[in-house]
Amino acid sequence: MINKVVNNAQDALLGVENGMTFMLGGFGLCGIPENCISELVRLGVSNLTCISNNAGVDDFGLGLLLKKHQIKKMISSYVGENEEFERQMLSGEMDVELIPQGTLAERCRATGAGIPAFFTPAGYGTEVAEGKETREFNGKMYVLEHAFNPEFAFVKAWKGDTAGNLIFKGTARNFNPMMAMAGKITVAEVEELVEAGELDPNQIHTPGIFVQRIFQGKDYEKRIEQRTVTPKS
Amino acid sequence: MALSKQEIAQRIAQELQDKWYVNLGIGIPTLVANYIPKNIDVVFQSENGMLGMGPFPIEGEEDADLINAGKQTVTILKGGSLFDSAMSFAMIRGQHVQLTVLGAMEVSQNGDIANWKIPGKMVKGMGGAMDLVASAENIIVAMMHTDKSGASKLLKRCSLPLTGVNCVKKVVTNLAYLEIKNNAFYLIERAPGVSVEEIIAATEGTLIVEGEIPEMKF
Numbered sequence: 001m002i003n004k005v006v007n008n009a010q011d012a013l014l015g016v017e018n019g020m021t022f023m024l025g026g027f028g029l030c031g032i033p034e035n036c037i038s039e040l041v042r043l044g045v046s047n048l049t050c051i052s053n054n055a056g057v058d059d060f061g062l063g064l065l066l067k068k069h070q071i072k073k074m075i076s077s078y079v080g081e082n083e084e085f086e087r088q089m090l091s092g093e094m095d096v097e098l099i100p101q102g103t104l105a106e107r108c109r110a111t112g113a114g115i116p117a118f119f120t121p122a123g124y125g126t127e128v129a130e131g132k133e134t135r136e137f138n139g140k141m142y143v144l145e146h147a148f149n150p151e152f153a154f155v156k157a158w159k160g161d162t163a164g165n166l167i168f169k170g171t172a173r174n175f176n177p178m179m180a181m182a183g184k185i186t187v188a189e190v191e192e193l194v195e196a197g198e199l200d201p202n203q204i205h206t207p208g209i210f211v212q213r214i215f216q217g218k219d220y221e222k223r224i225e226q227r228t229v230t231p232k233s
Numbered sequence: 234m235a236l237s238k239q240e241i242a243q244r245i246a247q248e249l250q251d252k253w254y255v256n257l258g259i260g261i262p263t264l265v266a267n268y269i270p271k272n273i274d275v276v277f278q279s280e281n282g283m284l285g286m287g288p289f290p291i292e293g294e295e296d297a298d299l300i301n302a303g304k305q306t307v308t309i310l311k312g313g314s315l316f317d318s319a320m321s322f323a324m325i326r327g328q329h330v331q332l333t334v335l336g337a338m339e340v341s342q343n344g345d346i347a348n349w350k351i352p353g354k355m356v357k358g359m360g361g362a363m364d365l366v367a368s369a370e371n372i373i374v375a376m377m378h379t380d381k382s383g384a385s386k387l388l389k390r391c392s393l394p395l396t397g398v399n400c401v402k403k404v405v406t407n408l409a410y411l412e413i414k415n416n417a418f419y420l421i422e423r424a425p426g427v428s429v430e431e432i433i434a435a436t437e438g439t440l441i442v443e444g445e446i447p448e449m450k451f
Contacts, residue, residue, distance in 0.1 A: 126396060
C-alpha cells in the first residue's frame with residue numbers, strides 16, 4: 001500500500017506559497033483542519049484565496065488567518081460569526097465571493113470529479129447569477145457554475161490510515177470529503193492515525209486515492225460555537 | 234393579540250404531514266420542532282449533514298462533532314444518518330425534502346424572498362437558503378409581519394437583494410397566515426384577536442380578503 005504519512009503539519013504543508021488557492025474543510029468550527037490552519041499562521045503566507053463554507057470566528061479557525069491579513073479573497077456561503085471578517089469585507093480590504101452552500105459543495109465535488117461545470121437552480125434570478133450563463137431545462141431555469149482549481153485542500157478526519165483512507169465523525173464530515181477529492185495536493189489531518197488494514201474498508205468515507213499527505217494531528221480544541229443543552233431534569 | 238414567535242412556530246407545525254422530511258431554518262423555524270403533532274412522524278434534515286436531528290443534548294453530553302446548521306449542539310435520533318454536504322444538497326435540490334421553513338427579511342406578492350443581505354450594512358451570506366428556496370416544492374416563511382420600525386415585510390416587490398424568485402407559497406406572521414398566488418397575498422387566517430383591518434394596514438403588497446377570515450386555532 002502506498003504510504004501517505006508525513007511527520008507533522010510542517011512537512012504536510014511543504015510547498016505552500018503566497019498567492020495560492022486553498023480549500024479548507026469544516027462547517028462553522030466543526031471539522032476544521034486546526035493543525036493546518038495553525039501552520040498557515042506560523043508560515044505567514046499571504047495573498048491567499050481560501051474556499052471554505054465559513055470564515056471561523058474572531059479568534060479561532062480561519063479567523064486566525066484573517067486577523068493577520070493573510071487572506072486576499074474568501075469564497076464562502078455564510079460568514080455571520082466573524083466581526084473582523086465583516087469589517088474587512090465592508091471596508092474593501094478583502095475580496096469576498098458569497099455563494100450558495102449547495103453550489104459550494106457541488107463545485108468542490110465537481111473539481112475532484114472531472115466535471116468542469118454544471119447547472120443548478122440555486123441563485124437563479126438573484127445577484128449570484130449575474131454574468132453567468134442560464135438555461136431552461138424542463139420549464140425551469142438553471143445557472144451554470146464552474147469547478148474550482150485549488151493548489152491545496154486541507155481536511156480534517158476522525159480516523160485515517162497510512163494509506164490515506166479517511167473516516168469522519170458526526171457532522172464534522174460536511175465539506176471535507178468533497179474538498180479531499182479536489183486538492184491537487186490534499187492534506188488530511190486526523191485525530192487518530194492507524195496502520196493500513198486497521199480500518200474496515202466497508203466504513204471508509206474518503207478512499208486514500210484522494211489524499212496525498214496524512215498526519216496525526218495534535219492538541220485539538222474542537223470548540224463549540226453555540227453550546228445548547230437540555231437541562232438535566 | 235399578535236402571535237409570539239413560539240405561536241408562529243406552533244401554527245406552522247400544523248402544516249406538517251406524516252412521513253415528511255423537513256428542513257428548518259435558523260430562528261423561528263427552529264422552534265417548529267417543539268410542536269410536532271403527536272400522531273405523525275416527521276424527520277428533520279440539517280443541511281450540514283444529518284437526517285433525524287434530535288433535541289439539544291443533556292447538559293454534559295454536548296459533542297463538538299454533532300451540530301445543526303445554526304452551529305448549535307444537537308443529538309441524532311435512532312434511525313438517523315450522517316452524510317457530507319454534497320449529498321445533503323442533493324437531497325435538497327433533488328426534492329427529497331418535502332418542506333422547507335425559513336425566515337425572511339422581505340417577501341413579495343409574486344413569491345420572491347430576500348433574507349441574506351442588506352447592502353452596505355449586513356452581509357452574512359445566504360448559507361443554504363438559495364439552494365433550499367430554488368428547489369423545495371413547499372416553502373413556508375416564518376417572520377414578523379412588519380420590521381422594527383413598523384414597515385411592512387410583505388411587499389409588492391422586494392427592495393433587498395433576492396434569495397429566490399417565485400418560490401414562497403405560504404407565509405405565517407405574528408398577525409396572519411397567508412398564501413401567495415396570482416401575484417397577491419391571500420389572507421387565509423388571522424391571529425386570535427387581530428382584525429382584518431390591522432392586517433390590511435400592515436401589508437404593503439396586494440392583499441386579497443375573500444369572505445369571513447377565521448381565527449387561527451391552537
